[in-house]
Each structure stands twice: as structure tokens, then as C-alpha cells.
Amino acid sequence: MRAKLTPLSALLAGIVGGALMAGCQTYDFEPVDPLAIAQTTKETVIAARKSKPDVMLLVDTSGSMTLPVNPELTVNGVRVCYLKDTQGRDYKCGEGTACDTSVCPTRWSELQGAMGPFLAESGKLVRFGLTTYPAPNTATTQTVALACAAATAGESVRLAIPTGLDSDEQLQAHATSLNAILQGIPNSGPNQPKGGTPTSGSVRFTGSLLTGDPEERDQIVLLLTDGLPNCNLENEYNGSQTECRCTLDDQCTAPLSPYYKRGCLDKNASVAAVEELKARKISTIVIGFGAETSAGDGPSVLNAMANAGGFARECKADVDCGAGDTCDLNAKRCGRAFYQAANREELAGALKNISEKLATTNPCFIGLDPSQLPSDNQLIVVYINGERTLQGPDTWTLGEGGVTFTGNACARLEASRPEAPVSVEVRAIRQL
Known part of the structure; x- marks a missing residue:
């Protein structure tokens, strides 16, 4: 095999060769400082056309999603999320009495408002599916x-995830249909969000819907929840044990209560469900939405799930978090591993961040x-699949931030796929 002469070896060979040829003659030289140089070799395997990820949205439609985002919202001196009973007493709208979302936005109406732009932006990049929990109940x-x-x-x-679709146009149309389904779930009435938060069982079921090859395309569950996981009849704890963190006020303590186990926080089983998915190379993204996920037991539970899911929030500095x-600079992870949102704007921001991570580079x-970077434009060499490629308008150019491929070279990289990747090697010399 013929060895390739790198710029560094060529430079050194020239220096040594010149010294040998001049070995029999004597010259006077002024003393000079030794030349210090550094060589950078950056190898990248590019598979631009990596198959678009399968992402199943697992959306919480429990009764608490109909609660106001800001219960104390006041407009012109009036608390718009409060109603009056027959005796003239104030009470908050919510699960029992529907809120007027035109003046008092609920968690559900805010979620609907944020999901539209997210799906419009990311629809062509992802094969989305939609599952809701608890199971729909119109009894x-x-x-x-x-x-x-x-x-x-x-x-x-x-x-369902559209396993037979892949083009941008097809997937965007599919995402538009998904958004229409989400928008069609009403904030009040027989089909409104209702029930508890059976997270562990729902995560396990959703994982069973992702059957693609994770080596070919990423398999992801995007969990969006506003409450603490509960409703597990097989919970390891019951209301008589101190380990039971009751999520339903005092409804867990009576042995005959239907919430004796169901009402206890279902943290361990929920984390275990996420770990089971990760063992199958299915990642889980966790978004908490509302007050319950930002305080009390919420952060601990969702943090554990996010870390187990392999899609924790990343950072390079505290400002990123x-x-x-704060940012753990060694692990490059934020202290809060899950995404948290209190309103539509924050949820839209979290979804946009996720969308950018799902997009290909x-x-x-x-x-x-x-x-x-090289100290001179002549001190850089680029190889594509082992073949040296000269700089030019149809190949590549060197800029302040790196190497930009153009023309046919760029088209070649864009056409690469996981089964037919393109290897790119950049070698540069910098005088120190």
C-alpha cells in the first residue's frame, strides 16, 4: 500500500533533504528560534441521509390538564379563572367546571397552542406517531x-408511526393530520382530558409500538406530562408504608380505598419502564408541564426518567441550563435533566430545542x-474516501470556522446514507 505524504512529513522531508545536500559546504547563519508546528487530523464519517427518526408522542391527557395555567390570572381587576357557585362563593374552574380558554388558558389549550408550530417545523424531519394516556374514557x-x-x-x-412514508412532503402531511387530531381533543365535554397518570404502564406500551431498527433510524418516545406518575395497582408500596408518597391527598391510607396502592407515587416502576426501553435502544425525552412537575416530588421523578432515557438536557456552561x-461540566448535563415548561411560550421553547436536536446536521x-486552523491556506489537505481533493469552487473552501464543501463534493456528501457513508479527512498544519 502506498503511504500518503502528509503536509507535515513533506515539510520535514524538505528540511532534512536540504540539510543533506548542503552537508559538504560551510555557511554563516544568524541564530534563529526553532520552528514549532502542530498538525491537526480530523476524520469524519458522514451519513447525511440517515433515516428519519421514529418519534412516538406520549401525551398526558389526565384530568389535571384542564386546570388553568395561571389560576390567579387577573384581567381588569377580575380573576378570570374563578367562577361563582349558587351561593355567590368563588371557586376555580378546572376538571369539574370547564374553564373559558379564551380568557383563562388551561394546560391543555396551551399544549395545543405549542404543538402546532412544533409539528409544522419538525413534521418533515420525523416520522411522528401519537399515543395518549390514560386510555380514552367516555363511559x-x-x-x-x-x-x-x-x-x-x-x-x-x-x-400510528407511518412506517411506509419517508419523503418530506408525505411526512409533513402526516404531521398535519396528527396536529388536527390533537387540536380535536376538547378542553371540556365527554372527550376532554380526564383520569389519572398511569405513566409506567403507558411508557411500556408505547415502547412496544416502536419496532424499527435503532441502528438504521433512531427510536424515540417523547413523553409530555403534567403530573406525578400514579395509578399502578401493582405498586411496590401501599398507603400504610412511609415509602408511599401519596399523590392524592389523604386517599391512600385506607386499606379498602381503591387508591391504597394506585395513589402512591409510581416513581420506581416509571424509571424502570424507561430503562427497559433504553435497553432496546429506544430513547425517552421527558417534558414536564405545569406546577406539579416543577416542585415537590416532580423534579426528582422526571429527572430520574430523563437520565435513564438517554436524552437528558446537554450543556457547556451554566447559561445553557x-x-x-447549573451545568455539570464533566458530564456536560444540566442539573435538571428533563425539559420543564409552565406555559405555552416555555413549552414552545422546549419543543423547539428538541426539534433542533432531532434535525440532521x-x-x-x-x-x-x-x-x-492552519496558519496558511496552503497548509491544509482534504481527503474524500481516501482521495486527495484540491480546494476549488466545485470541491471545498476554507473559512474562519472550518471547511465548507461546495458543488459536486457537497452533493456527494448530501447523498450519503448509513449503508453508504462518505469518509472525510482534514489535515492541517499550524505554526505555533
Whole structure:
């Protein structure tokens, strides 16, 4: 195999060769400082056309989603989220009495408002599906079993992942249909969000819907919840044990209560469900929405799930993590691993951040740190699949931030796929 002469070896060979040829003659030289140089070699395997990820949205439609985002919202001196009973006493709208979302936005109406732009922006990049939990329940007579039923086959799967689609146009149309289904779930009435938060069982079921090859395309569950996981009849704790963190006020203590186990916080089983998915190379993104997920037991539970899911919030500095949070510089993770939102704007911001992470990177640009850039444009060499490629308008150019591929070279990189990747090697010399 013929060895390639790197710019560094060529430079050194020239220096040594010149010294040998001049070995029999004597010259006077002025003393000079030794030349210090550094070589950078950056190898990148590009698969630009990586198959678009499968993302199943697992959306919490429990009764608390109909609660006001800001219960104390006041407009012109009037608390718009309060109503009056027959005796003239104030009470908050919510699960029992629907809020007027035109003046008092609820968690559900705010979620609907944020999801539209997210799906419009990301629809062509992802094969989305939609599952809601608890299982839809329109029964006239409500029971605890119905209220606590985890997502299951049937009506829980509002829209399956389109395994037969892949083009931008097809997937965007599919995402538009998904958004229409979400917008069609009313804030009040028989089909409104209702019931508990059976997270562990719903996560396990949703994972069973992701059957693609994770080596070919990413498999992801995007969990969006506003409450603490509960409703697990097989919970390891019951209301008589101190380990039971009751999520329903005092309804967990009586042995005959239907919430004796169901009402206890279902943290361990929920984290275990996420870990089971991760063992199958299915990642879980966790978004908390509302007051319950930002205080009390909420952060601990969702943090554990987000860390187990393999999609924790990343950072390079504290500023990346937002107010009140810090960055672990060694792990490059925020202290709060999950995404938290209190209103539509914050939820839209979290979804946009996730959308950017799901999007593919620009295959026609290879960034170089300032310390990696050559000290002269002549001291850089680029190889594509082992073949040296000269700089030019149809190949590549060197800029302040790195190497930009253009023309046919860029088209070649854009056409790469996981099964047919393109290897790019950049070698640069910098005089120190």
C-alpha cells in the first residue's frame, strides 16, 4: 500500500533533504528560534441521509390538564379563572367546571397552542406517531379502574408511526393530520382530558409500538406530562408504608380505598419502564408541564426518567441550563435533566430545542476550532474516501470556522446514507 505524504512529513522531508545536500559546504547563519508546528487530523464519517427518526408522542391527557395555567390570572381587576357557585362563593374552574380558554388558558389549550408550530417545523424531519394516556374514557359511569387505565391498543394510539412514508412532503402531511387530531381533543365535554397518570404502564406500551431498527433510524418516545406518575395497582408500596408518597391527598391510607396502592407515587416502576426501553435502544425525552412537575416530588421523578432515557438536557456552561440551574461540566448535563415548561411560550421553547436536536446536521461543513486552523491556506489537505481533493469552487473552501464543501463534493456528501457513508479527512498544519 502506498503511504500518503502528509503536509507535515513533506515539510520535514524538505528540511532534512536540504540539510543533506548542503552537508559538504560551510555557511554563516544568524541564530534563529526553532520552528514549532502542530498538525491537526480530523476524520469524519458522514451519513447525511440517515433515516428519519421514529418519534412516538406520549401525551398526558389526565384530568389535571384542564386546570388553568395561571389560576390567579387577573384581567381588569377580575380573576378570570374563578367562577361563582349558587351561593355567590368563588371557586376555580378546572376538571369539574370547564374553564373559558379564551380568557383563562388551561394546560391543555396551551399544549395545543405549542404543538402546532412544533409539528409544522419538525413534521418533515420525523416520522411522528401519537399515543395518549390514560386510555380514552367516555363511559357515563366513571370508575377508578377506568380513570387509571394505562395506554393500550385501540383508541390510545391516536395515530400510528407511518412506517411506509419517508419523503418530506408525505411526512409533513402526516404531521398535519396528527396536529388536527390533537387540536380535536376538547378542553371540556365527554372527550376532554380526564383520569389519572398511569405513566409506567403507558411508557411500556408505547415502547412496544416502536419496532424499527435503532441502528438504521433512531427510536424515540417523547413523553409530555403534567403530573406525578400514579395509578399502578401493582405498586411496590401501599398507603400504610412511609415509602408511599401519596399523590392524592389523604386517599391512600385506607386499606379498602381503591387508591391504597394506585395513589402512591409510581416513581420506581416509571424509571424502570424507561430503562427497559433504553435497553432496546429506544430513547425517552421527558417534558414536564405545569406546577406539579416543577416542585415537590416532580423534579426528582422526571429527572430520574430523563437520565435513564438517554436524552437528558446537554450543556457547556451554566447559561445553557437556564435560570436556577447549573451545568455539570464533566458530564456536560444540566442539573435538571428533563425539559420543564409552565406555559405555552416555555413549552414552545422546549419543543423547539428538541426539534433542533432531532434535525440532521449540515453534512457540507466540518468545523475546526481556532487552534486547529492552519496558519496558511496552503497548509491544509482534504481527503474524500481516501482521495486527495484540491480546494476549488466545485470541491471545498476554507473559512474562519472550518471547511465548507461546495458543488459536486457537497452533493456527494448530501447523498450519503448509513449503508453508504462518505469518509472525510482534514489535515492541517499550524505554526505555533
